[in-house]
Amino acid sequence: MILAIASGKGGTGKTTVAVNAARVLGSEVLLLDCDVEEPNAHLFLPGRVNAADTVSIPVPQVDESLCDGCGDCGSFCEYHAIVSFGTLPLVFPEMCHGCGGCTMVCPPKAIREVDRRIGVIEAIRTGNITLIQGRLDVGVAMAPPLIRAVKARLRDGTPAILDAPPGTSCPVIATLRDVDFVVLVTEPTPFGLHDLKLAVETVRELGIPFGVVINRVGVGDDRVHAYCREEGIPVLLEIPDDRRIAEAYSRGELIVEALPEYGNLFHGLVEKIMQGKMNKRG
């Protein structure tokens, strides 16, 4: 079972839901922080990084003695990472997605691939949770390859919870691909509803079963509830707008540990998802 926690909007409580759900699961679980531009799940989990691996993507390097300036590499590259006008090609490694196309189309075989580091993957083990997080290097704008590298740590048979980046762009799609179920976290405000609609469109397009968690219930209005009703989207959990939750969060504590009375809510969430999954695929 691979579960992803996503949202159209940042700051809605994805990480809160992800870490608390992982903790109440009790059994061995992988928690993958796929928000590689700003991983924060580790803030709620004590434990030191016990393994770090660098991640690279292959970028082109031109052997100037072999290049005849034909320009095929530049016209092939969709990302303008390699440019040639009958001259030696210019390479912009920061634009390169590492597809290897330029290397393949080069008639004189003047291009070879060299590794360019984009970030690291770190592992932190704490209790029943093994947290795997990607950390994109500063100045690198190439999140999807690092997210795929984080997801390569998934293990058959071990349940996993993926903390997705905010929004609905490439890094989110890279995170949601091939997951079994998506939890969309939102808040009952006009902004929350607006971004929830975008997230729902995205998840429907990907064809993944999903449900909604509404955080900070009590603020805003009831339009998110009404939208979910009209669209037939299951509301899996409502987290009240409780100041003590914000205080626990600000101290880096898990809700289910600081406020045990909320434990059942998260248990219920996890059970509903497992149940829903069994109904769907069973």
Next chain:
Amino acid sequence: MKIAFSTSGENLSAPLDARFGRAPRFLIYDLETKTFTVIDNRKTMDSAQGAGIQSAETVARSGAKAVVTGNCGPKAFRVLSSAGIRIFNTGAPTIQEALELYRAGGLTEADAANVEGHWS
């Protein structure tokens, strides 16, 4: 020789656009024939990244040997330079005025990008 001007308009009295990479159009002026053509650059303008590189490719393909614009970022500068295109930055309000400055030798050639990437 042809000169490329970044612009939002379609004729010589149009404003000179301060942005090279994300200029809506390029007016390519031919100094010999005193005629011009306009290239639509709006598709590039809306691209998420690499606008400077694409605009520089467009200008290079037009056959222009000089660019007159407000600002030019580092990637565009690198592509234009390697294509042998000279770059002039000016705050002149219209293409006409920028062209007159160019003809009078009143523009200084840039030796580096004058803004950072993703400058808006």
